[in-house]
């Protein structure tokens with residue numbers, strides 16, 4: 588009998604998990620146009636308008652990097668898991684949606700670092 592109860596609560600947890608994924612998925616639909624707008628306003632100053640022409644050779648090229656990686660990097664700066672005074676300050680100004688949009692935008696640009704799929 589306790590087996591049955593366990594099964595039921597598991598079923599509800601699975602359902603709740605599916606719902607949470609659905610909600611998160613909806614909120615995360617990245618908008619490349621909005622990403623570009625923000626990038627032009629803020630990020631282009633250092634990373635270049637095309638994400639390939641940083642103002643200093645030590646600044647990374649963002650164009651064509653994987654969206655997952657860019658998103659991860661920005662969240663890491665935001666939470667100080669990746670420590671950098673410049674990017675830490677930049678990332679802390681960004682919302683979750685900004686990060687998704689910026690990552691999608693830079694990932695969509697032709698990069699020089701990797702082959703395009």
Ligand code: HEC
Nearest residue numbers: 626629630632633634646647657660661671673674677689
């Ligand atoms: C004032 C200059 C400056 C501005 C503005 C700036 N960045 Fe950066 N960015 C840097 C520097 C310097 C690094 C390298 C930091 C390090 O070594 O971790 C960097 C690194 C990054 C990285 C990590 C790239 C990699 O290959 O790991 C990402 C992603 C990034 N920036 C995104 C952005 C976005 C998005 C914006 C706009 C919201 C932005 N940056 C604005 C200077 C800047």
